[in-house]
Amino acid sequence: MSGIVVGVDGSPGAETAVRWAAARSRANGAPLRLIHAYSLPVPYPASPFGPAGDVTGDAGAYAKAAEAVLTGAARVAAEAGAAAVSTEALAGGASGVLIEASDGAGLVVVGSRGLGGFTGLLLGSVGVQVSAHAKCPAVVVREPATPGGPVVAGVDGSAPSHAAVLFAFAEAERLGAELIAVHAWGLPTPVDPALMAFPTAQDRDDYVTAAGQVLHDALTEGRSRHPSVRVRELAVERGASAGLLEIAEHAALVVVGSRGHGGFAGLLLGSTSQYVLHHAHCPVAVLRADVDPEPSEA
Structure with a gap:
């Protein structure tokens, strides 16, 4: 799929990346594909000898949270004038999901550091991995x-x-x-x-x-x-x-x-x-x- 792939996670860094990509979309008409990756918890038994727990309920909660992140990101993209916006929540690690999505894209864009990283890091692991492995040009946006x-x-x-x-x-x-x-x-x-x-x-x-x-x-x-x-x-x-x-x-x-x-x-x-x-x-x-x-x- 051509267009601009943007990784979003609800962090300020991701919002800055969305605004940058949306401005580019506004200028050249490229569609934005906003992707949020999430990992489901691993089932584990309640006791050492019991059956593994059911994560169906957790999956629903994760999907609902992902939808909220994507809705917020789509709103930011629309406010910034993106030509067209689609959203997608995918289960898996953020780096792997975005690298796979970059195959066939015109550009993949990420923020410098998302949620869950150490405060002192200037660049998160996702930015490093996507920059190193993307199948198309990769842009890391830390500041406008x-x-x-x-x-x-x-x-x-x-x-x-x-x-x-x-x-x-x-x-x-x-x-x-x-x-x-x-x-x-x-x-x-x-x-x-x-x-x-x-x-x-x-x-x-x-x-x-x-x-x-x-x-x-x-x-x-x-x-x-x-x-x-x-x-x-x-x-x-x-x-x-x-x-x-x-x-x-x-x-x-x-x-x-x-x-x-x-x-x-x-x-x-x-x-x-x-x-x-x-x-x-x-x-x-x-x-x-x-x-x-x-x-x-x-």
């Missing part, structure tokens, strides 16, 4: 976007970064916003000065040239597909996470690949994407290398 702000994309030449850049181009065109493409680089630090020479001025020039080439190559296809998008290229000499967050402070959206160069092969989310997800003050889109970066939502 800055109206009129740019779209900021992290660039490092990896396959997930390539998908992120194409998605960022499409978003910038949709919003009529500037696209800021950021590539962070740094000179190597000698581990042992006695065995490794410190970088020279020529080394720095070579790294600057290489950084510019990475940006040029990464943006070529997006520029061809979206020639009307204004693009600003920034090669910054600092850590990728800090560089992205500083530039994205007043962004409409920051877009990153799920895992860039240099990470361990088994990681589903790299250090940069995890850091940005936890600390960005705007919605964050995460793209895996194997998802369509420009899916049709309507």
Whole structure:
């Protein structure tokens, strides 16, 4: 099913996600599919030797509570001007339900932290799991976007970064916003000065040239597909996470690949994407290398 899938649980974070997705729906006519996942209690015997208890009554209560959550979320979406809204309560863990629902969707959207999480967490487990496993572009919304702000994309030449850049181009065109493409680089630090020479001025020039080439190559296809998008290229000499967050402070959206160069092969989310997800003050889109970066939502 195409459209925008939004995970809801009655939390303030989920409401912020619904409002963000509804604004997108209002702009492009994409339908919203609001999903609430709930887990039924496991039957257990009243005594060690007795039969398992009946959870039929509990199931009815859970379904009723789910309906109340969905009704509230649908009201928020309608107030925000969503083009069309459907609701669905599904039994199961929230992460698994939303990842399955993302298959065939144009976008899946979640809040940064729902009900039941630890107060100090900046990003809940559902946001982490959906970002890492979604079958379509995933957006985590912790704070509202800055109206009129740019779209900021992290660039490092990896396959997930390539998908992120194409998605960022499409978003910038949709919003009529500037696209800021950021590539962070740094000179190597000698581990042992006695065995490794410190970088020279020529080394720095070579790294600057290489950084510019990475940006040029990464943006070529997006520029061809979206020639009307204004693009600003920034090669910054600092850590990728800090560089992205500083530039994205007043962004409409920051877009990153799920895992860039240099990470361990088994990681589903790299250090940069995890850091940005936890600390960005705007919605964050995460793209895996194997998802369509420009899916049709309507």
